[in-house]
Amino acid sequence: MPPAPLRRRYSAATKRALLDVAAAQFAEHGYAGTSLDVVVAGAQVTKGALYHHFAGKQALFEDVFARVEEDAAARIRAAMTSAGDPWDQARSALRAFLDVVREPAYRRVVLQDGPAVLGHERFREQEERTSRALVHEVTERVLVASAEVVDPAMVDTFSRILYGAVSAAGEQVASAADPTAETLRVECALGVVLDGLRQQATAGLRLTDPVAAP
Amino acid sequence: MPPAPLRRRYSAATKRALLDVAAAQFAEHGYAGTSLDVVVAGAQVTKGALYHHFAGKQALFEDVFARVEEDAAARIRAAMTSAGDPWDQARSALRAFLDVVREPAYRRVVLQDGPAVLGHERFREQEERTSRALVHEVTERVLVASAEVVDPAMVDTFSRILYGAVSAAGEQVASAADPTAETLRVECALGVVLDGLRQQATAGLRLTDPVAAP
DNA sequence: AGTCGGACATACTCACGGTACGTACTTTCA
DNA sequence: TGAAAGTACGTACCGTGAGTATGTCCGACT
Structure with missing residues (x-):
């Protein structure tokens, strides 16, 4: 499944998407209760993207x-x-x-x-x-x-x-x-x-x- | 009154040993930084003992x-x-x-x-x-x-x-x-x-x- | 003397954070 | 303009560690 080429071009958008989803998850389930798999799934990206934008x-x-x-x-x-x-x-x-x-x-x-x-x-x-x-x-x-x-x-x-x-x-x-x-x-x-x-x-x-x- | 059941005394000792080691670990490395494997090793027991005395x-x-x-x-x-x-x-x-x-x-x-x-x-x-x-x-x-x-x-x-x-x-x-x-x-x-x-x-x-x- | 249950030991599963590596797309520059 | 370099991811995998299922030994009660 080739991802939408639109997303690739705007990396700032993916970073913000990750931050948005992460903020919601952290707020609702706390730090320990938040899975990065869920975050990347919610942002429609993979862990590669997350670890490209954030150290961890x-x-x-x-x-x-x-x-x-x-x-x-x-x-x-x-x-x-x-x-x-x-x-x-x-x-x-x-x-x-x-x-x-x-x-x-x-x-x-x-x-x-x-x-x-x-x-x-x-x-x-x-x-x-x-x-x-x-x-x-x-x-x-x-x-x-x-x-x-x-x-x-x-x-x-x-x-x-x-x-x-x-x-x-x-x-x-x-x-x-x-x-x-x-x-x-x-x-x-x-x-x-x-x-x-x-x-x-x-x-x-x-x-x-x-x-x-x- | 018969002397305290030997069985119980040993059990209480292991529980206290677990608590002692856990207290030291939690204090030094924090909750997330503490491994239960290290705790049970420090108390000279196994996870079976830990999960027998504590829910988690x-x-x-x-x-x-x-x-x-x-x-x-x-x-x-x-x-x-x-x-x-x-x-x-x-x-x-x-x-x-x-x-x-x-x-x-x-x-x-x-x-x-x-x-x-x-x-x-x-x-x-x-x-x-x-x-x-x-x-x-x-x-x-x-x-x-x-x-x-x-x-x-x-x-x-x-x-x-x-x-x-x-x-x-x-x-x-x-x-x-x-x-x-x-x-x-x-x-x-x-x-x-x-x-x-x-x-x-x-x-x-x-x-x-x-x-x-x- | 049996046997029942508490007090563990052993071996395993599984979720999850992190990593290594590959790849498509973009930008740079001769 | 075309190749090299870099960016922005995707994919596959690993190690760790919490939790579990099951077996076993041994003191205690009948």
């Missing part, structure tokens, strides 16, 4: 991972631009994230399989360029607007902790029986935390690096 | 996972009993957790491979009985000591968020170039968050469920 299963997953993360970050960023006040920006970003984290694809690829497949090292590298960068950005604006003294190292530490808190909040919302109700609770709880920071801000908080400080 | 690779991992988590929770709990004030308890528990999370075994088995292998569902079930229960306990004591009104549903939401924050903090410490220095920053950052809560507590915080509230 892990590399394929990494590309899918990056696409999912970038897409999510873009949407959160879009939902954030409107507000002017850093606190409002943080709040709208949180809301957008709580929406994103409810999608099965993001949960499966990024939160569930991501760390195990990529390893902590590569996982963090990937995050650094997308969602973590976003959280870092928002955190920095909030902290600068709140504290009198803000050390860059502390911004990093703070943003990572907040990122963990927000991720857990997202997981909580996503797995709740009533996600809408849980969203309210989560926003309330995080609101209390943020209010706590805000109160300290008005009291003249100084966020210095305890290591560098004399 | 995943079940074996789950037992290892439970052991690692229970061990960690026990150590944290032990480090916590001394202090009397809920805030101090929370602080010492945090410190103990930051130690635990720096161990490769815990990082690999629980944080990295856990969610992917067990799935979110079973992962949460396992957590519920150990570390999460601990965090929930501490959170409840702190909140009850702080707020005038505390809704149980909010305690759950709060503890999950705090758990995520602490986990991220642990990850941050574990992967830092200078873990000791990063520990100081993390404790400082989390201290600020806790102080924020404490200030609101003295101001008469009421932590009601926004869903149930009229």
